[in-house]
Amino acid sequence: MREKARAEGRKPKYDGSCRDKGLGPPNDGEPGHVVRLKTPTDGTIAYKDMVKGPIAVDAAELDDMILRRADGTPTYNLAVVADDHDMGVTHVLRGDDHVNNTPRQITVYRALGWDVPEFGHVPLILGPDKKKLSKRHGALSAMEYKTLGYLPEAMVNYLARLGWSHGDQEVFSRDELIRLFTTDNLGSSPSVFDTQKLDWLNAQYIQQAEPGQLTDGLSEMIAQEFKDDPAVKQDSVKLSDVIRLLQPRAKTLKDMAQQARIFLVGSKDLEYDEKAVEKFLTPEARELLATFREQLAGLDSFDEESLDKLGHGFIEAQGIKFKAIAQPIRVSITGVTASPGLFETMAVLGRDETLARMDRALSL
């Protein structure tokens, strides 16, 4: 019947064969029958949507929808109405995919003689292909974003800003959101989920956080990322020190965990990038490194400021530019060509580890 209707270009719906038979509600012992709502056939069902404005649909469009299934259980459209009414719900704010349901539910409210609540429908979130966001587009359950290293506050902020705005403001604390949110400035067209902007927002939150606020999250992330990497030991350095160095460099906690690896392995387990070693640990550079290493060994206090002072004294004494020695040092203590600042890195690693790494690099 539905197929036929669709083929003929009509809306597939109940043909109403029992509509006016005056059948009473079936007894419980009478399975196989369904109870429908006798819906008005003329006029329009109209309501004012909190975000979309007036919406009207011809009553003729509505089917005599099923309220009770043949097995005796209630259907969704009856259940929500009853539930919302019992709970005293006054405002219903839900996804756009429910707009078509609303007129149906209104007929149920009316049939039951109940007050109809306010309805508002927010636009759906679309994937990059502009289709309703679904599993196919990317892992999207809220929990999965946590696994990917996104901060809850960033996620909330991003989602809030998707389809809603408050002037030009982009970053909102949760309190601000609560204070500023109204349905007036909700957009009415669907929006595309943009991972790049989420990344940016997340980076903002990471940068603004106090290192202490990120330690637990990062710690979990490290455990998750390096569970099969026995070389990684979380207690080798103070995590908050690492966080401080990585905050401006990480878009996500996952990102940060990966960048943190160079701080979490011993000199023996540090991986040296072959190309970097070849390019920067030249014979001349090694000579300078060896000399610098001895000065480091004799430094009184191994903090960033002292290290910086020592470093600059060193290049001055050698009559070289900082650039000439920076990359060789970096490669020797991190194994790679990109890292946080040299002296802060050394300070976090500590004297023993720093020297051990330089020794290892010089032996390569």
Added chain:
RNA sequence: GUCCCCAUCGUCUAGUGGCCUAGGACGUCGGCCUCUCACGCCGAUAACAGGGGUUCAAAUCCCCUUGGGGACGCCA
């Protein structure tokens, strides 16, 4: 197919008839900063879907077209 909804830079959006030569943000591209990578800063790029009206005046109001989304279950 039928019904409902929607339509400003690639993306998120500001804009509620004159303040719009259309603003911000992400991205992209340049530059600055600089021990690398980032961060930061400066600059550039790029949009009112099309066509008709209404009006002294339209991104803003109305209509049509086109395009997009959603819904058409004894699922929720």
